[in-house]
Amino acid sequence: MGTRVGFKNLAVELLAAEIGATKGSFYWHFRDRAELVDAVVEQWAHTATEAIIADVEEGGxxxxxxxxxxxxxxxxxxxxxxxxxxxxxxxxxIGPVVARVHETRIDYVRRLLRARGMAPARAAARARVLYAAYLGNLVLLDAPGVMDAVKRSSLRREFLALIDAP
Amino acid sequence: MGTRVGFKNLAVELLAAEIGATKGSFYWHFRDRAELVDAVVEQWAHTATEAIIADVEEGGxxxxxxxxxxxxxxxxxxxxxxxxxxxxxxxxxIGPVVARVHETRIDYVRRLLRARGMAPARAAARARVLYAAYLGNLVLLDAPGVMDAVKRSSLRREFLALIDAP
DNA sequence: GTGCATCCGTACGCTACCGTATGGAGGAGC
DNA sequence: GCTCCTCCATACGGTAGCGTACGGATGCAC
Structure with missing residues (x-):
């Protein structure tokens, strides 16, 4: 079995075979592959922004x-x-959707920093760097062996230190 | 002309046409496409680690x-x-080479933090988060419109603040 | 000048994948 | 029972890209 992730693996025949169907069935539900990509990316954009923000907001x-x-x-x-x-x-x-997600998340972090009393200009820049640290963390998590030696508690501690940095 | 970057654009026939040659010529110099990919990635790994580190070290x-x-x-x-x-x-x-580059860079940042007097465990975690911020910055630079509003001086200031965070 | 090594171009086979054409099974309505 | 609609399978055409076969040119040794 393949890697199950990756844009290249979002192929019509491969997906159909994985479900146990055929291309004929796929092209009944989707007009073409672009429509599938749109659906997947749009679904991700939703769960990766609104869902997370709501999760944070309601846990009081x-x-x-x-x-x-x-x-x-x-x-x-x-x-x-x-x-x-x-x-x-x-x-x-995918590019425009990703850019939209970036801006939504950065703006959310910026608002949280503002709520902590940080000045507007600094909050904007700090939000970008903090979010960048999160993105880079994704990259490092994906690289085998790079993050093995570091505990999550240490990571949490450093992230919080970055939030409170002068 | 195409995007000139991206793994997908590292194609034999496309590259050959860009130079003005043909596949027959390419396959004389390279055994297959894998050998080309190896050469490109290895070249990048060199200029992206040792070259940068040397550049920083000699500017006193x-x-x-x-x-x-x-x-x-x-x-x-x-x-x-x-x-x-x-x-x-x-x-x-590409994965193993990228992981190697990650570890080399993180270890370099860790040594610089140690030289500033930071405790070993904290320097290790801080180096990872700082490097992650750099990686995420790459991602945001690539997203159109996300980084337009932020000045580089602000970014520099925030990065330095993260270095000196308690 | 003849043989050989080097370098390059043309033509072909092969695979993976997208999209389409076409037929058929199964249920709903009447 | 006939018809239509929904959903799915098989078969095909088309394209992009990798790798190979093979012939041709160019230069060097002798």
Missing amino acids: SGDALERLVDVVLGHPESAPTEWRILGAADHPQ | SGDALERLVDVVLGHPESAPTEWRILGAADHPQ
Whole structure:
């Protein structure tokens, strides 16, 4: 069996065979492969932004930024999927959606920093760098052996230190 | 003309046509496409680690970590190439090389943090998060419109703040 | 000048994948 | 029972890209 992730593996015949169907069935439900890609990416964009933000917002105890760090660090199993989608951002169907997700997330972090009293300009720049650290963490999680030696508690501690940096 | 970057564009016939040659010529110099990929990735691994580290080491004025930040933030034009190679890390020929580059760079940042007096365990974790921020910065640079509003001086300031965070 | 090594071009086979054409099974309505 | 709609399978055409076969040119040794 293949890698199960990756834009290249989002192929019509491969997907159909995995389900146990054929191409004839696929092309009844989807007009073409582009429609499938759109559906997958749009689904990801939803669960990767609104769902996470809602999850953080409704869990009322403690600081929201801390809860956000716990949420994004607590689900390393979703890292490969997200990283593969980001890696396909050069595709014309995926790039705009990814950019939209980036801006939504950065703006959310910026608002949380503002709520902690950080000045507007600094909050904007800090939000970008913090989110960049999250993205790079995805990359490193995907590289075999690079993150094996580091404990998640250390990571959490460093992320929180970056939030509170002067 | 195409995008000039991206693993998919590293194709034999496309490359040959771009130079003005043909496949027959290519297969005289390379055994197959895998050998070409190996050569490109290995070349990148060299210039992306040893070259940068040497550049930082020999420029003697000021703090080494600050110089490193200036070097990596000062060459945004190399971001697309690096980002595309990282995005192809699921390829069996590229993944190990990328992991090697990650570890080399993280260890370098860790040593610089140690030289500033940071405790070993914290330096190891901090180096990973700092490097992750650099990687995420590559991702955001590639997303159109996301980084337009932020000035490089602000970015530099935030990176330095992350270095000195408690 | 003849033989040999080097380098390159043309033509072909092969595979993977997308998309289409076409027929057929099974249920719903009447 | 006839018809139509929904869903699926088989078979085919078309394209992109990798790798190979083979012939031709160019230069060097002798």
